[in-house]
Amino acid sequence: MAKSGRPPLSGIRVIDFSRVIAGPLCTQILADMGAEIIKIENPDGGDDTRKGAGPRAGGEKGESHFFMTYNRGKKSVALDFTTPDGQAVLHKLLASADVMVENFRPGVLRKYGLDYASIHRKYPRLIYLSISAYGQTGPLSDRPGYDPVLQAESGMMSVNGEADGEGLRHAIAIVDTMTGIHSVAAINAALFARTDTGKGQYIDLALYDTALACLGNLGAYYLIGGEQPRRAGNGHFASVPNSSFDTKNGKIYMAVANQKLFIDTCKAMGHPEWAEDPRFATIAQRVANKPVLTKLMEDVLRTDTKENWAQKFRHLPAGPIRTMQEALDEPEVKRRGMLKTYKQSRVGEVPIIGSNYRFSDTPVDDTRPPPSLGEHTDWVLREIGGLKAAEVAALREKKVIG
Structure with missing residues (x-):
């Protein structure tokens, strides 16, 4: 249990296999809350978003803005878990972990003995969260999941846009974002339940389910009234003004x-x-x-x-209605402490939006920068995995670690 003055999840260790948005956002929030996040990345390039398009911190060869958005406060371990040696290392890390997060397609980790059934037998207290597009079972479970497609399929897009135009996607990856937030809620609930049961459990979170849950009162409008809610652009079909x-200037x-x-x-x-x-x-x-x-x-x-x-x-x-510049230059943003500058080991100082959580007794820690690929490999393998320097060197020679 976190002591007064320490982040609320201090002492919780998370093994994070996730990439892109939903999973990394989940584990970033857990990191802000004090959990130790061990981010497992492919030695060949790491998280897919490290190579993302758009502005890069530190210049053309630096880190993508996309990766920097969702990965602060984590320890990066460059590890090839598809090899027997890599799997052996992972089990040393999982032995002391509280939570595991992954967002591979259903069935992928089973090939490496890292599915929930295999893991639960060895580590019964471990909470295992899987994020997928359409859930772990059923005829759609093998489909990939991309946020705008899920906005389209869930009905979200049908209620967004001008009244006389087509349905529009939300520019923010709203399904991924909401799934990441729901993942944090689910993990914290499972950690609380474990204090009573002593057992971990499996959490199956689907982007599709999240999108449907986010329909909220508009979904109920159809279910109860039987009519499609009408698009109204920036307006509202049943409320004026x-x-x-x-105005004079916007x-x-x-x-x-x-x-x-x-x-x-x-x-x-x-x-x-x-x-x-x-x-x-x-x-x-x-x-x-x-x-x-x-x-x-x-x-x-x-x-x-x-x-x-x-x-x-x-x-x-x-x-x-503000532009991005107007919004982020607004003095209230700085007064609220929402803008942070991080000194990242490879690219130097980077501005990022910080945590929105405000705890009076156990404040979050959103001061730690996103990691470089493999930045913490040696430390994690020695201090948490218990490997000796020669063993780490041998794994690097075999290209199991980066």
Whole structure:
């Protein structure tokens, strides 16, 4: 149990086989919470995202921004677990581990004796989490999983986009992200259960299931009402004013979801009479007369800037639509401590968004940088695996480790 002042998962060890987003996001959050993450990477290139396109920290031959996003606070071990020697090393690490995370296609690890059934017999206290596209069993289990495809198949895409346009994907990998967050919740629940049962267990998390769970009230809208929820772009098909509006220098978003908020909005805009206008007196009437109300509002909103309107509306659900630069340069971001600068061993200083968790007694530690490939191989094998220097050198000579 973490002592006061230490991160809440201090003392928990995780063997992490995951790559790309969902699994690495999960283990990064666990690392912030104090868990020791041993990231197992292929000696030939490591995590797939190390080679990702786009800006690279440290220049053209540095680390990809993609990898840097999801891997802070971890120890990287470059190990070929497809070899008998590699598997022997892994078992030395698993013997002291609390959690194992993997996101290979179902059945892949069985070939190496690293499936749950094999592992559970040897390490009954180990919590084993598998992330896959469509679950570990069933006719779709062998399919690969890519976030936008899952957005399409789950119905997510059908409710996103302009009313008269096609369904659109979310630009953020929202299914991967939500699966990573749900993975953290599942692991913490299993760790808590183990304090009572003394046993580990298997957790099967599917991206597809997560996408369906994330449909939320829109899924229930169809199940209970029998109708497809309508796309409304930046607006809302059943709530007005709930959309983006032009101002003097850009757009502001307003989510005025009930009658009191509408009355307060009208007052803040200097037109309390709008709330008494029979065309706008109820939500249903505002929906029916949306174009008229929108024009009246924008005529007023265009007389001032989005920043000034945000101040006038600070007691209301409204805010400026910002660019990435505007959002991350906002002083509140720094006040909240959300921007960190990490000194990575290979590429130097790198700016990254930090943890959003705030614990009063056991604060998280999001200060450790993402690792270089194989940066901790020797230390982990000696200090955790118990190997001698000569044994580590022999494994490197055989190219089992990088």
